[in-house]
Amino acid sequence: MNIYGMGVLFNRGRGIASYEAALRQGWQKPSEVEAPYGPGGTYPVYQVDLEQIPDRTILKKMRRSDKLSKMAVLAAHDAVDDCGIPDIRQKNVGIIVATGHGAHPTTFEFLDGILDFGEAAASPTVFSNSVHNAAASYIASVLDIHGPTLTVTQFLFSFQAALQLAKVWLEEERCDYVLVGSADLYGEVMGYIGNSMLTTADDGKIRPFHFKPSSHVPGEGSVFFLAGNGPSQSVYCSVADVSVGGDQGDGAPADLIILDADGMLPDETAYLASVSGDIPAASYTPLFGSMMTGSAFTCAAGALMLKNQVLYPNPVVDNPHDVRLLKEKTDAPARAIHCIRYNAHAERAVINLRGAP
Amino acid sequence: MENTKEQALSQVKKDLKEMLVSGLSLDDVTPDEIKDDEPLFGEGLGLDSLDAVEIVVLLQRNFNIEVKDMDQGREIFQSVNTLADYVIKNRK
Numbered sequence: 001m002n003i004y005g006m007g008v009l010f011n012r013g014r015g016i017a018s019y020e021a022a023l024r025q026g027w028q029k030p031s032e033v034e035a036p037y038g039p040g041g042t043y044p045v046y047q048v049d050l051e052q053i054p055d056r057t058i059l060k061k062m063r064r065s066d067k068l069s070k071m072a073v074l075a076a077h078d079a080v081d082d083c084g085i086p087d088i089r090q091k092n093v094g095i096i097v098a099t100g101h102g103a104h105p106t107t108f109e110f111l112d113g114i115l116d117f118g119e120a121a122a123s124p125t126v127f128s129n130s131v132h133n134a135a136a137s138y139i140a141s142v143l144d145i146h147g148p149t150l151t152v153t154q155f156l157f158s159f160q161a162a163l164q165l166a167k168v169w170l171e172e173e174r175c176d177y178v179l180v181g182s183a184d185l186y187g188e189v190m191g192y193i194g195n196s197m198l199t200t201a202d203d204g205k206i207r208p209f210h211f212k213p214s215s216h217v218p219g220e221g222s223v224f225f226l227a228g229n230g231p232s233q234s235v236y237c238s239v240a241d242v243s244v245g246g247d248q249g250d251g252a253p254a255d256l257i258i259l260d261a262d263g264m265l266p267d268e269t270a271y272l273a274s275v276s277g278d279i280p281a282a283s284y285t286p287l288f289g290s291m292m293t294g295s296a297f298t299c300a301a302g303a304l305m306l307k308n309q310v311l312y313p314n315p316v317v318d319n320p321h322d323v324r325l326l327k328e329k330t331d332a333p334a335r336a337i338h339c340i341r342y343n344a345h346a347e348r349a350v351i352n353l354r355g356a357p
Numbered sequence: 358m359e360n361t362k363e364q365a366l367s368q369v370k371k372d373l374k375e376m377l378v379s380g381l382s383l384d385d386v387t388p389d390e391i392k393d394d395e396p397l398f399g400e401g402l403g404l405d406s407l408d409a410v411e412i413v414v415l416l417q418r419n420f421n422i423e424v425k426d427m428d429q430g431r432e433i434f435q436s437v438n439t440l441a442d443y444v445i446k447n448r449k
Contacts, residue, residue, distance in 0.1 A: 056384075059384075060384070060385070063381075063382045063383065063384055064381075064382060064407070117417065117418050120417065120423075121414050121417040121418050122414070123411065123414050124407070124410050124411060124414065125407065125411050
């Protein structure tokens with residue numbers, strides 16, 4: 001499966017250029033949000049500010065939608081625009097959205113509405129946005145895409161499950177292309193839960209290679225990929241394999257291992273089993289924050305590096321376990337990158353990216 | 358007395374305009390830009406049937422007023438003026 005186009009929206013802006021700039025520039029302190037239920041008064045959060053999006057064209061078509069759908073549509077739109085396939089809108093394009101928690105602030109808003117005003121005065125607009133498939137529906141509607149749509153939730157492996165499904169849809173020729181990506185949102189309730197159950201990095205700096213205690217800073221954003229099985233010219237990379245759990249994939253060697261260690265697990269020492277070899281390791285989670293679908297951002301970093309043949313250094317290099325880290329920008333040719341995520345059961349998921357032939 | 362009624366009507370219109378802008382997420386217009394007699398639907402403010410359902414909910418939440426008959430709603434929802442008259446007459 002080849003990646004033809006990408007769209008990225010995160011705390012440091014919209015578009016591939018913003019993401020590339022973040023990879024080049026390294027870590028930046030996130031914003032602070034009020035923490036009404038927790039100690040300390042504020043949390044660090046990598047928050048997306050939609051007010052800063054200069055092009056309002058798409059957002060004007062979505063005044064009723066919530067933030068999750070807006071983020072997803074912007075990233076999906078940019079992936080379609082980026083793909084360079086002239087007749088893409090005439091093709092049968094499927095949509096798969098991976099999300100860890102979906103539009104949970106909207107769901108809570110709807111429930112609060114019932115509690116505060118009664119069932120009869122529950123907002124129909126808020127209800128429609130709280131439905132789990134709302135973001136996928138908005139993408140289909142705003143981008144005028146008529147293929148199948150699906151929303152996938154599988155905790156920390158949601159994006160991997162979405163990628164696997166995209167490969168199946170393409171292999172079965174259920175669609176010509178698949179717009180596959182992720183969207184996750186910060187919300188006050190999840191902020192409280194995260195701060196209570198995980199170790200929040202008070203200085204806003206995720207330290208991916210500490211492993212235990214891990215460090216967590218909530219993030220939000222959306223990444224989309226326009227993927228297909230067509231010609232491999234002008235692609236970012238190919239997704240050679242996506243393995244989850246017991247299936248360890250094709251075992252092909254990699255030039256770089258990217259870890260999704262982001263503090264979403266209190267103990268991330270399982271990652272040590274994947275970084276014991278000679279292959280350098282990196283983690284870009286300090287650029288976009290902790291989220292269930294952070295693997296999509298990691299995958300975007302891998303795709304960019306394979307296309308540009310540049311390996312970006314770790315944004316945070318605290319390294320108490322003496323892992324072999326990628327510390328400097330490297331222009332050596334990269335053929336393959338493995339993106340690795342562990343879940344709470346120490347199961348491993350590997351996205352095996354390969355450079356274009 | 359008349360002056361107090363005028364003030365109450367003016368305040369309701371102001372509240373309604375703020376309710377419409379924030380409750381319907383009208384990004385392109387401010388409360389002050391909505392004219393009292395401007396049609397809310399179609400050529401005027403450009404609202405649609407989904408907004409009408411949301412306005413029913415907003416009236417209930419903000420003014421404790423129920424609009425059960427949507428045929429009646431057509432008359433009430435013509436403009437801020439008609440909405441304000443209905444609110445003044447039915448406010449509990």
